[in-house]
Amino acid sequence: MTPPRGFPPEEFRARTSRAQTLMQEAGLAALLLTTEPEVRYYTGYLTRFWESPTRPWFLVLPAAGGPIAVIPSIGAHLMRQTWITDIRTWQAPDYADDGLTLLADTLREVTPPDGQIGVADQMESHLRMPLADFRRLEAALVPRRIVSDAQITRRLRLVKSAAEIAKIRTATAIANRAFDRVPEIARPGIPLAQVFRDFQRLCLEEGADWVPYLAGGAGPGGYGDVISPATDAPLAAGDVLMLDTGLVWDGYFCDFDRNYSLGPPSQDVADAHALLIDATAAAFARARPGARIHDLFHAMNDITNPGGSGSDAGRLGHGLGMQLTEWPSIIPQDDTLLEPGMVLTLEPGVTLPGGQIMVHEEDILITEAGAEYLSAPQSPDIRVL
Template structure:
């Protein structure tokens, strides 16, 4: 790499969360623990662990040696981690109390030590909250969890996802919002700069690799989810890995970008038309763009999120749309340390919008192909912050018309 290439690379500093912010997160958790009659909280999943502990490591702890955090109803939190990890945490986090085991030890990867700590520190009738509910995952093998459960009886585990983890993480702090705003801004710039560099005859992989480069040189940390599909007159699904398919006249390319900055996500897409769009694709894009506008306008504090779904659904099912709303199941979600997070923009989710929530507005429509009348999908996504008065856009709004790719010089 030439010296001038290094000069193009932007590295954005990671401003650390304050110790006070972590203390406030623990205190809010304890308030909810008291409200829902929990004696302790056992944190095991990667994203909940990062929420409470400033774990800046990039090791995928979900699939290697586990890490546990015990938050009792009072007193100090205790990290139960493999030997060596405690030294890293002493230097980089606010945690000061540790219990360790020598690992890796696949036959007993923290099971005995965790059970010992729970038996020593908690009363026999303790009710311990952990990740057992909707859209949650334990950060340990299921068999190991059952072994711990049996070893600590009559103490019991109960779901803390719905009553504690989800409501805690649903409202983002100003520092969390700054991270999400940063990554959304970077990816927006990358998307905005991409179309002028594309040409007919490129492959899906070439386009997506170029897009990732645009993201990296602007300061994203990782690009773990770059989904892409394409097709003549439209695409049929929102999921796909970019292939060596050559993009030619009439193809519509969908890129969905999940990128990270300091472990916080962006997740939104853009559509690119190679050559002039056909009438059906053009109309579908406009319908979904309009539905996005309606969805953003519907976001206000105090409004149930199902009303946002209804506003977009009404427009997409209206007479001005050649197609109909899709049956994907929802038209948006939240995000933060993970993507996606609850709540969901769907008709049966009555979560009340509150300032500090992040909402991905994601309407989609099914429309008939101009070429053979087969069903095609058009999807669009923007990210907004719920404020005291409405919604603040964190992504740069997609163009009102589809971005065109030609081989003409600019």
């Protein structure tokens, strides 16, 4: 059953309130948010217009009260449909002052002169505004200082609410159905680029709002990497085809892949696929509150790469939600404690005797009792087309 779109205002109020508690602990008088997921997390402002790099967008989260949107006027109509009431706009792009005075005035209004303003500055973050403007902002705010945001938004986003989980569940169910229809679109002689186009079409037909991510590969005995766009090379009998999609429903992603053999698989391919499923199942069995992320890494790596410490991919899975990939990373160095409400991908990979690779991926939810597959867990037997 498809959940409702959007969130009730209470969800945004709760997120804001939790952030303000953490801000107080961290000694922050305000947060300055500049990226799509940060702005959306506190407002519900959902638009594909971020694809345009022209205009900066700002959200100011004060120590008390609701967030303040400082945005280009083109976005005011849509922002007024969210729970945000304090919306300040300028007509962007403005070559002389692209929202900077408005932003500085807003930050001065809500922070004391000795206040600290937090911005995301750690791994997986960036500042979505021109660097020269950021430097001007820092100067304009003196004696206020811009400092690290203590990863407050990141910490909050790590654990998903029931409403968020319902959206991710919807996205994964759509992709499950699309993957089941791949026999309609893939057979020897069809160019891989055509398969990619058709697979995106299947995702849309099954209910995706849009398909921000599709990668994959095809070749005898595996593929060369997992991030390439498609070429026009035709599929051939004996190829392994892999499709990895991040489709979106109401702003939330799934991220998992499926492998297919065109015709009966070679023994190497059959064995590799079974090994990947074993590894995924081992990590799934370890995944429960109280375990740590590195436990999942070792559960998989002990099977796919015994004695080895890593691979080119750099990790064996990651968080998932408003973005295709979120923290944490499933690597030996990550000791994040699993909690109910975390959504993760398990993504082991193997190198085949011929030098090609195969990668498998599932999406899971950490529950009170252990874990639950959101994507449909696969059989050890690779799907045969």
